[in-house]
Amino acid sequence: MRNGLVSVITAVLGAAFLCGCQATGESYAPNVYKAGEVNSRQEAKTVNILAIMPAKVEVDNSEQKRNAQLFGAVLGAVAGGMAGHSLGDRSSTNTALGAAGGAAIGGAAGGLVKDKVLVDGVSITYTDVGKTYNSAQVGKMCEFAPGLAVVVSTSETETRIQPNSTCPVAEAK
Numbered sequence: 053m054r055n056g057l058v059s060v061i062t063a064v065l066g067a068a069f070l071c072g073c074q075a076t077g078e079s080y081a082p083n084v085y086k087a088g089e090v091n092s093r094q095e096a097k098t099v100n101i102l103a104i105m106p107a108k109v110e111v112d113n114s115e116q117k118r119n120a121q122l123f124g125a126v127l128g129a130v131a132g133g134m135a136g137h138s139l140g141d142r143s144s145t146n147t148a149l150g151a152a153g154g155a156a157i158g159g160a161a162g163g164l165v166k167d168k169v170l171v172d173g174v175s176i177t178y179t180d181v182g183k184t185y186n187s188a189q190v191g192k193m194c195e196f197a198p199g200l201a202v203v204v205s206t207s208e209t210e211t212r213i214q215p216n217s218t219c220p221v222a223e224a225k
């Protein structure tokens with residue numbers, strides 16, 4: 053019974069930390085807007101994309117790390133309480149100690165999630181009014197193609213080169 057319970061607890065904790073503990077970076081994509089940017093005028097112009105190269109973009113993962121720590125602590129407390137209760141005389145002391153130990157271990161395991169992660173991006177080289185520039189963005193290579201593209205700017209230093217291509221979609225079987 054005890055070995056089975058330990059196996060279940062280990063499997064649940066492992067699955068919890070493998071799922072959903074990493075930022076996707078989607079919020080940094082050029083075609084994602086904050087609420088305050090919607091329905092507002094933004095400067096736009098066309099540019100000529102010369103090259104698209106793969107890139108990695110470092111994004112903040114601290115929120116997912118905090119969530120993993122909290123989830124790990126709660127799950128660890130429940131699992132530890134169950135394990136503590138099943139040991140010995142099923143006393144409330146064993147249950148409480150097991151829950152406290154499980155919460156500490158689960159929270160520590162959640163702390164193993166990285167603060168920053170790398171997500172797929174693109175490095176786009178383009179021309180604008182006779183000058184050549186480069187812009188790194190979160191996105192997929194298939195979303196961009198050489199040729200005409202629209203750049204939307206919400207600030208003096210920001211370049212959001214809008215996708216000018218689409219990625220292939222897998223056919224449903």
